[in-house]
Amino acid sequence: MASLPLELINTCAALLLLLSFAMLSQRRVLTQVDLYAAQGLVLSVSIFITAWSTHQLHLYFSCGLTLLLKVLVLPLILRRLIHRLDANWETETLLNMPSVLLIGLLLVMFAFVLAQPISELATTLTHGTLGIALAVVMLAFLMMITRRKAVSQVVGFLAMENGLLFAAASTTYGMPMAVELGVGLDVLVGMIILGIFLFHIREQFESLDLSHLESLKED
């Protein structure tokens, strides 16, 4: 059992978690997108290492797909979107930042406790990283909850998908190719649809602040 790849993957996992916290605390939207791209890069590296050490051909495809989609295409679309919407403002959170980070910490602990029995069942090399993968998903969810602006929520949604992919790669060496392709396509399509929604929301309310949507509720 080669310990170097394992160490490398654990490092990648740690980086992913760090990037998630960075996204959670980051106020500038453009920087958030950069962090998202960096997360995609780390993810693809970790998948590459897994593929290299286990000689799984389809993981190389998965790695390439992640690189293409999450490091290049989606960040590009997001950046253009932000420029066209002129949405690169400081986003305000619903809760103050320290509390959010504290909640995030609790969530990470919860994720590790949760992953303990599952990762013992898994037979793969990288089963120890499942806790981090779950933590990434939950932190992304938390980010979606605490942000007011629509663009941040889109980024949160995409980051959540990163966590899922990492979980799949670490416990079962990735999902079947067809599923992975499908998910990749879904994310792309979802991105486009959300982009259109963002335009409509701005057109309707002249702002991307989602609290305006409350006026849609009937009493």
Place this chain on the structure above:
Amino acid sequence: MTGTHTELLGAVAIGGGWLAIGVLGLLRSHSTGWVGRALFPFGSLLGIALAAVGIIALAHGVETLILPIGLPELPFHLRLDALSAVFLVLLGATAAGVSIFAAGYFRPGEGTAPGLLGLQYHVFLASMLFVVLADDALSFMMAWESMALSSYFLVTSQHRLPEIRKAGYLYLLIAHLGAAAIVLSFGVMQGGSWQFTFEALRAAQLTPAWASMVFFLALFGFGAKAGIVPLHVWLPEAHPAAPSPVSALMSGVMLEIAVYGLLRVNLDLLQVQVWWWGLVTLGLGLLTALYGVLFAAVQTDMKRLLAYSSIENIGIIFIGLGLTLIFRSFHMPAFAALALAATLYHCLNHAFAKSLLFLGTGSVLHATGERNLGRLGGLIHRMPWVAWLALVGTLAIAGIPPFNGFVSEWLLLQSFLFTPFIPREFVNMLLPLGASGLTLAAALAAYLMVKFYGIVFLGQPREAKLAQSHDCGRLERLGLLWLASACVLLGIFPAQTLALIGQVGEELLGATTAPPLWHGLLFAPISPERAAYSPALFLLGIAVFVGLTMLIVRIAYHGRIRRAAPWVCGGFPLTPRMQDTSEGFSQPIRQIFEPFFRMRRELPSPFDAAPHYRVQIEDRIWHWLYVPVVVSVQWIARAAGMIQRGRISTYLLYSFVTLLVLLIWVL
């Protein structure tokens, strides 16, 4: 099982013919002439043919047929036995009269286009036909639901009026609740075999507890359609909302089809017998009969009055059904057959007489544009055809010999006289009390019919415009005449009718009523020593008596008529305002049975120059049962609305918390 399927195939062909007529109506859907004058009479002829098929089928044995359509493992099974045949006669004969009336009734420019109305009408007829013929749960439910839907569309044909939409909604809601209960009852009835042909349901082995479940589900489901208390609330709303021929069919046939369903389940499909089922049915029937007749007595809208009277008649039918079940469970087949015959007889009577009256109100409505009893009166001079034919229906509903209503009520009372022989204490002491309840309902029904007929047709017109009203057209007269003669025939030839209906008892209970005596002139259902009735002699007696009276009056009376009120000493002429009003006529009922009603009265002060008297009567059951349901549903909706904050963050938080809770749970 006979080799030929002649009658069954004939019935299926008639159903297909009705559907074809409905579709043909769409060809020129805006032409009243095409749909009304050309197609409806054909539908009427098919109705006569169906009645003939039913009568022939009564004489022959059971026929079955499997249609090559339906689900892969469950094609449509059809079956024609004596019970189905009786209801085919009922459906065919009533539909014949109503269709020919409807041919002349529909006027251009009223609500739904005539072609569409014709389609809905004929789909309604055909689905009732297939309900009666169905021999598996799936085809039964399909026909049943298409009956409910087509009648819903017929009720809401004037859908631009909000109160009619409301009535239709209430009807559809209760119809759906009922249908769900019926589906459940079939589901329980299959008893683990998962076979849904009626053949399999008959063979299923059920414990008494599960069988009681089936019984209650079926009672709820079919009772909702038949309109037993407390599921009757849709009936007085929906029947007046529909066009009169549709009200006639709904009240005269559809309610009886619901009774058919209950008979089929209880007497044919369910093999287990529990004696207290009959008591429950009988108790509900008594309650329904009294409730219906009391509310009918205080109505001021003539169609609502008839709708409540339908509730009363359904109550009487349920009383008969309850007695049948009780006798059957104590193994007294001869008495059970008598009660069953009374039940079926009353179904036939109600079908003919009530459709006749509903059609009569339709003619009155067209001639005067008025449904309020307080604005009618004296129409016997303007509309003699409608008035005299409606008199037949009125007397039939009131249960006056020699008309048909008397026969069935007499039969029912006869079967009540055998209840003391039931081998169970308390039951045999209590049940005869039911007979007094039935008598009370019958007497109040007579009172009610006097009110209906007297206020609408007798006396003087209460409004000036009534002077311009004219009698109905030829086709409408034909329809009324057909139904009225059915009432008279059923009244005069009860022995012959019973011989036909008796087949049902023979088939389901293994016993039948006694054959008629004296070449059918005298009829004694159990034995002539106990009780016998000869309508022909009775008719003769009445004719002689009335003739003699007229003769004596002619001879003794000088013949000069001057109309004057007795209290003005012959001075002033009578005005319409001096007549008894509909409210006035029912005032004693309102006083005597006050606890039944929820009344709001506004009495004028004695010094009021223009006094107005208002009374509003509401159904207590609506307030006891339905309003709490509505209130609690609204409360739950409001409570559920609390979590609808309209903020995306909150919604995300809900999903997140759900996720966390689920994860902790699996941990």
